[in-house]
Amino acid sequence: MATHINAVENPIINTPYEEPKQHWHIEEGKAPQKRPGRRLASYFLRVPERAARGRRAAGQVEIFDEDVKGTEYLLDLANLLRQRVQDWRKREYQGATKVTRELIDLWRAPDRVQPLFYAQVEAAETVIFLVEGPHDLRQGIEVPLDEPGPAAKQAGYRAFQRYALKMATGSGKTTVIGMLAAWSILNKVADPQAPGYSDTVLILCPNITIRDRLQELKPELDELSLYRTRELVPVHRMMDLRRGEVFITNWHNLERRELSDVNGQSARVVKRGLPVETLRTIKVSATQSADEIQHQATVGAFRIVSVETKRDGTPKAFTVKETRYFESDAAFLQRILGGRKGRSSAILVMNDEAHHAYRRGAVDETDQYAVDEETAEADAREATIWIEGLDRINKALGGRGNGIRFCVDLSATPFYIQGSGNEVGKPFPWIVSDFSLLEAIEAGLVKVPQLPTEDGTGGEVPRYFNVWRWVQRQAQNDGHIGPVTVAEVMRYATSPIVTLAASWRETYAKWKEHFAQGNRKQDVPPVFIIVCRDTTIAKELYAWIADGSAQYGAGVPEFRNAFGREMTIRIDSKVDEDIATGGSQDETRRLRFVLETIGKTEWAGKKVPEEYAALVERNNRKALEDEDSRRVILNPDVPPGRDVRCIISVSMLSEGWDATTVTHVVGLRPFGSQLLCEQVVGRALRRTSYVVDPETNLFTEETAQIFGVPFELIPFKVEGGKPQPPSPPANHVYADPECAKYEIEFPVVEGYQDPGVIEVKVNWDRVGELVLDPDEVPDDVLLRGLTAQDGRLIAFGPGAAVRVNLEAWRKGVRTQQVAFELAKVLTEKWKADRGDSIPAHRLFPQMLGAATRFIDQHVEPIKTRAKQDFALNPYFGKAIAMLLNAMESVDGGGASQEKAILAPGAAATRSTRFVDFHTGKALHDVRKCHLNAAVFDSDWERQAAELLGAHATVEAWVKNDRLGLVVPYRKDGVSRKYLPDFIVELKNGGRLLVEIKGQIGDAMIKKAAAERWCRAVTNDGRFGRWEYRLCFGAGELGTVLDALAQEHGRAPA
Known part of the structure; x- marks a missing residue:
């Protein structure tokens, strides 16, 4: 029986080099439909597993949470900017500088040897538009600043602007970084006084793997740089580009460093640097006596605050206060941007994999989140150091106009993660552009993820769609109470692994055949990834798969390691962290090179990295010196990841891992959000080939098979704005299908335009x-x-x-x-x-x-x-x-020419048929209304609703509650939004906006704004005639309706 994950026969329907022209409309319980036009930018929000569910047993909680459905919410800012940038293109980039026009012409040139993806061009143009776009097109666009918290502000940190570019895995974020770096530097060099640009660019990334790969963004590499290999900058502009600077570092370098010595003397002795006082406890032990601790205090190492004693009065532990000295902000800035020659007073910052750079909120320890315990502390540390480093740079440069000009975030998943202290799965509020994973799949930019849609059990949801859930149920059926043990996981999880491994075996045989026929360039195996909940499970799996432990049944012989043949590797969370920083242990460094060379038969440039050559030399020397060490003699010319077939990982593997040979993934862990699902699935989605099929002009399909990652792509409902609480109250207001004849549609007005004024x-x-x-x-x-x-x-x-x-x-x-x-x-x-x-x-x-x-x-x-x-x-x-x-x-005759500017695309109209919300307020019966009930804020509103339902001149009406009809207006010189109380459709086809007031207040200002709204919508010509009525009490509304009835020859009710 099919699950709610819908499959389509040909998912690739767009070319990656043009704006998407169609999309698959996926709806639960229905066959996917191919629809014209581009899908709106949106995100899925789902109640996290074990979130706000009380203190039930963990196993019970997790099973209950499976029934919680996700909700799709529109990315309103990204959708608005998408339309405005389109308008800008139609105006031929009005307001753009000469340099910018030259760059865009190059990026969009039809005769490019290697065309840029539309996702790349759109992302770059969106940022450029926010700087150079004409004022009228930027009207109404407000991108929120990244505001420091109270403590940070007290320390002198200021808010700065961030623009997030949401780009799916495989859509080419590095190229976008190069496009924007070139645009900023070249414009600044051309006009040093221009305030919107900088000739100094700082690129921050999550690990040294990405840091090393991003070195191609250094302008001084000239023809070997990305600017020339990807045709991002014209040849004659390269000299100017080299006048700018690009600094690249991983976030770890943003951590403030403690000074150990100054000019050969202890920093504590000379008291140089930034002093920070800390408290710590020193216990008396065999290696450190009480006398030794007191002696350290005497020589000024610290000051003893209190002493904890034993029963006999001797010291047990000392609480001490010590002053540690850290580098100053100036020294920090010199280390990060040392020797910069740029003339800009501000810099452009770009965060690669920017979902790590967020401000942590207050984490409620009572929340039952399924946080990754092994990675939570590392995630928190990374986010803190990354964002505090940005704050420190902004402050050290002077802040405001002399700090961070703006910061561009690039990420496939710019959302808040579990344990961040923010709402899990909620997007960063400054997302300005979105090319989603769904769009990437439809454009063929990534492999198509294949998930279980049915199995032989006849169940609605296939067992292996969510392996972790299935394991929990099996354990529960066995009488187990509480969290599942490792033994129970291994008892059941081996089955889906062996099942998917059978598919891997078929893929491996096909690849071998294709290589023999000359249809594959490299003879490398497909890669199978298992993502585990924790290290304990990963160790047991490794023993079963790599070492051939028989206690859990038959394994996968092709994945078994043997002396001198490494088929399976295990990457624990701590190892992954060490790899990110470069690591100090030889084994950590070796594993980094293993991961970097998976799917590769030779080194880049056919040159063995010096660091790896040194590792191999030390290993081989030890192997020859100690024959009992079981060390293998390594050949440095062979990339160590070439033959790896299986990776067992606790973390999701380092960002920037660009292996293209991953074909199978098993998730053996709980998934608390669609964000986490997308991050894990993303490890398998990089394509191996970018050849266009000459018959279809589209990329050919490549696939990745996924077990246990419940990645749901189904929009259960679409709403703009903020999501509703996860546990809705009992009272339900919705569009009643039996009252569909009272449906009311209306436009979504974002502003006004004046043709021929x-x-x-x-x-x-x-x-x-x-x-x-x-x-x-x-x-x-x-x-x-x-x-x-x-x-x-x-x-x-x-x-x-x-x-x-x-x-x-x-x-x-x-x-x-x-x-x-x-x-x-x-x-x-x-x-x-x-x-x-x-x-x-x-x-x-x-x-x-x-x-x-x-x-x-x-x-x-x-x-x-x-x-x-x-x-x-x-x-x-x-x-x-x-x-x-x-x-x-x-116009010249005094007639109004103002027309409404509507929201872009499908968002231009809304309807009562989309109303579906819960409320704690009392419900009231209604007549002549599409909804099953209504909620009122006052007796005046209730009386008005009764009158509207009874009056003969009224065809239909609705309370404007969560409908989305908003009237823009100004109050005290500030832009605001006004929601009239009622929308009324009359028998003669006219429409009314009705406001019921008990007192004057600012009603006259809103009245003028609403009348303007009605005139502009009427002038549009597509929505009929609209009028506005302000009534002080239900009685006045009755008079208005009577007058309308008489005006149109109908007696009042």
Whole structure:
């Protein structure tokens, strides 16, 4: 019986060199459909295993969590930018510099020897657009800053800008780094005063493997650099490129180093560097007596704070305070960017595999997360050092304009991981571009993951779709209570491994045959990976697979190690950490070279690395000196990973591991998020060939077979914005299929555009009055000294009182001056909102006339207030909002020309049919509504809903609750969003937005904004006629409906 993982016959439907033109629509329980257009950028969020589930037994909890389904959420910022960048291309990159245009022309040239992937071009162009794109296209785009926490801010660290590029495994992130480095350096060299660029680029990566590979990004390599081998920079620009600098390092170097000595003397003695006080406990032991500890304190090594004694009064342990000295920020910066010659006051930073660089939140130890205990501490340390290093660089360079210009994050999975103290699986909020794994599969950029869809048991979900779950159930059926033991894991997990190994054996035979026929370049085996929960399980598996231990039944003979023949290797979490830093042990270094050469028959450039040659020399010498050591004589010319067939790993293997020969993966661990699933699956997805099929013009299909990694690609529902809580309340509001005739569709308006505009019109009836009232905002304050001993103010006590007011200020302010300032701000706001459709020299006089009339006729000072006070906030900001919300663009005949700018693609419209949410509020029955029930915030709303359901002129209505109808407007000069209470469809086809108010508040400002929304949507022509009604109470709504009924010849109900 088929599971909910849907299969398609031909998953590759797009070329990787153009924007995706179609996609597979996957929906649970239905056959996948090939649909035109590109899929929207989104992410899947699923309640993590064992998260917020109380304190039930771990085994029980994990089984229950299998039923928790994931939810798809749109990446709204990435979708918006995707459309804006498209618009920018249509304008032929308006605003781009000469250098930028030259680079983009080269990257998109149709005659390239090696075309760039669309994913690469889109990612680079998105960042460039955020710097060079025209102001009107960047309007409404707000990428959040990466804000330090309170303690970091107190230490002088400042927020900086980050742009995350979400790029699937195999889509070419290194090339994008090169494209952006070249763009920044060349623009800075061409115009040293340009603020958006830097000629100094710092690239940070997770390990030395990637660090060494990224050396091709050094401009000084000239024709051997990536800039020339991938045709990223024209030949005549290479000299300018070499005037910039690219620094590359792994995150470990960002850790502040402790000073051991200064000019040959102890740093503690000369007290140089940054002092940090720490407390620690020193126990009295056989190797360190109490006298020796006290002697160290006497010579100044530390200061004894307290002494813990035994019953006989002798010291047991000492708590000491010691001062350690670390390098200063200046020394740190010199070490990271030593000798930089760049002229930029700020630098461009690029984080490769940036999902490691995040600010840790507060981790709740009571949460029952299935955190990787063996890697959690290392993950936390890496994130802390990485982000604190960025903060320190930003501060040391001066911060703000002189720190990090901006930081580009590149990652296939820029999400928060378990144990991070953040919401697990939630994306970084600064994702600006997304080329997802699904898009990469459809474009053939990666292997197609094949997951179990059915088995012989007839179950809905195949057993090996989630091996860990299956093992738990089997153990439970055997009467086991609590977490599964290693013995139980080995009792059942060997079966799926042997089963998948049979498929590996077939693949191995095919590869051998293809090599013999000349259809494969290298005679290397396919690779089988097993990802384990912990080291204990990994050791038992290794004993069974590599050593041939018979206690767990038949193994896989092809994976068994023999003397001088290493077929299976084991990479524990600590070994993986050592490999990332380069390691100090010979075995760690050897394993690094093994991993780097899997699937390779010869060394890069046919040159043996000096480090590996030295390792082999030491090994061979020891083997000859000690024949009983069982060391194997190694041939340095043979890459040590060439013959490896199986890898048993506790971690997911180092990022940047670029083996292309992985064909089979078994997950033998719990998977708490789709993020973790994608990271593990990603290790198997790099292609072996990039040859295009001449018949289809698409890449040929390559596959990887996966057991036990429950990677679900199914969008159970799609929503924008923040996800709902994982445990919803009982009351359910949803679209009732039986009431589908009351469905209401509406547009999603993001802004406004003005085609053919020549002037601005103010609808003065909508402006209202601005009352300057000292009772609301005081303009007169009496100050007195503190006269009572306890600090209380005595109103009529002794001492002179001081009155502070605006009299002196008012004498120096003229209303004409205020009108001029108001007109200037109105002009700026108008252009920021709507672009340059009206030239400034024609726009400003119109704004000045409107400002003058507003002050003369619509500003009313009362009591002690004067008209000049209007120049002060909050009145000035209110005036801006009142005028802007009442303004519209008109043609020569005075008719409004403003049209709505809609959200891109499928997000342009929404409907009541997508409503599906839970609430703790009371539900109310409804009539003439697509929904099963409604929730009201006041009696006025409830009464209005009853009236709408009963009135004859109403065709359908809905409460605007989680529908997504939002009206943009300004209040106090700040952009805001307003949600009208109701959407109403009338019998005559017209539409109403209805607001029920009990008091005036800022209703008039919202009214003007909503009327503007209705006019712009009506002008669009695709959504019918829209109007807005503001009603103070349900009674006034009844009057409005009666009037509409009479207007259209229908008697009121």
